[in-house]
Amino acid sequence: MTTIPLPSSLIATLPGRYYTDPDIFRQEQEKLFESLWFCAVRSADLDGPGAFRTVQVGRESVVITRTRTGELRAFLNVCRHRGARLCTEESGEVRRNLQCPYHAWTYDLDGKLIAAPNLIKMPDIDRVAYGLIKVALREWLGYAWVCLADEPPSFEGTVISAAVERLGDAAAIEHYGAERLALGRRVTYDVKANWKLIVENFMECYHCATIHPELVEVLPEFADGYAAQYYVGHGAEFGTRIKGFTVDGSPGFARLPEVGADQDRRYYAITVKPTVFVNLVPDHVILHRMFPLAEDRTVVECDWLYAPEVVASGADVSHSVELFHRVNVQDFEACERTQPAMSSRAYRDGGVLVPNEHHIGIFHAWLLGRLGGADA
Secondary structure, eight states: OOSSOOOTTOEEOOOGGGGTOHHHHHHHIIIIITTSOEEEEEGGGSOSTTEEEEEEETTEEEEEEEOTTSOEEEEESBOTTTOOBSOOSSEEEOSSEEEOTTTOOEEETTSOEEEOTTGGGOTTOOTTTTSOOEEEEEEETTEEEEEOSSSOOOHIIIIIHHHHHHHSOHHHHHTTOGGGOEEEEEEEEEESSOHHHHHHHHHOOTTHHHHOHHHHHHSGGGGGTOOTTSSTTOOEEOOTTOOSSSTTSOOOOOOOTTOOGGGTTEEEEEEETTTEEEEEETTEEEEEEEEEEETTEEEEEEEEEEOHHHHHTTOOOHHHHHHHHHHHHHHHHHHHHHGGGGGSGGGTTOOEEOGGGHHHHHHHHHHHHHHTSTTO
């Protein structure tokens, strides 16, 4: 990709156009976000029958609802009559049904067409066939994951496998019991950068000593530039004087019940391609969901999850939230500084990855494979 011969210790990055070209972003929407499992919403956010949330998945708006019997369902957010947007709010709650604001076609929470003006005069209409278009949905780690593909790929083979690849064992992430945790804080970041820059940044720690002083204080080995994802099964160990995963190293909360001694005082990071980061520490879990909206804009929703009794007690979680909030701000500012250069002549053929970053090359190879080759 680069026009100059590379030393054996370096590998080339993607060319700059992969971060700026609207057509490449359109291909990513089709072949990644609309074809793979996409982490859409925390299940507990839909806390009762009739609760709904709309989510942008690639080029599609998806509405996720909780039914009267407690299950989650996902549908394309499109009325089957004339194509109007069914739910126009980001979130809300309906008493019984979803009704199109245009012509009042009405659907139950399982997606079946149940009413419309003069529907009784159209007895030949199959109310299931003209119901909302269903979207595949799975729940994992306390989140609803959706897939728009007609034949979704294996959830175990494409989502849960990320935990296996990173930790060596799917059970290792289950010990944190993320599905049983409570939301302590949520922060939404609107990042003026391509989603891949955010992924690449998260996957490496070559930058940590430069821009993450608080994180390096808590996890001293990050100063050497090796990310938590560099070794299978490895968790970065807290510094000897560090009491908890907090902005000042002060004590956090009690270790989560099923987290073993071998995982205590360690930080683990998992990338679930294409758009999710999972961060595991002994007393809480931090989960990032990315929503790529344009080739140069990505919304990131970050959740801090704690034991239910911690949240219910009103305990002050600000010290642990502040640590990764600073990391997020520092990372996203770096990505925003990088985005303008992606259209520069200096980056036309791309840049290079040093040995500490070579696993990013694996991500690039995966991306090119999904897009159908280097000429995407």
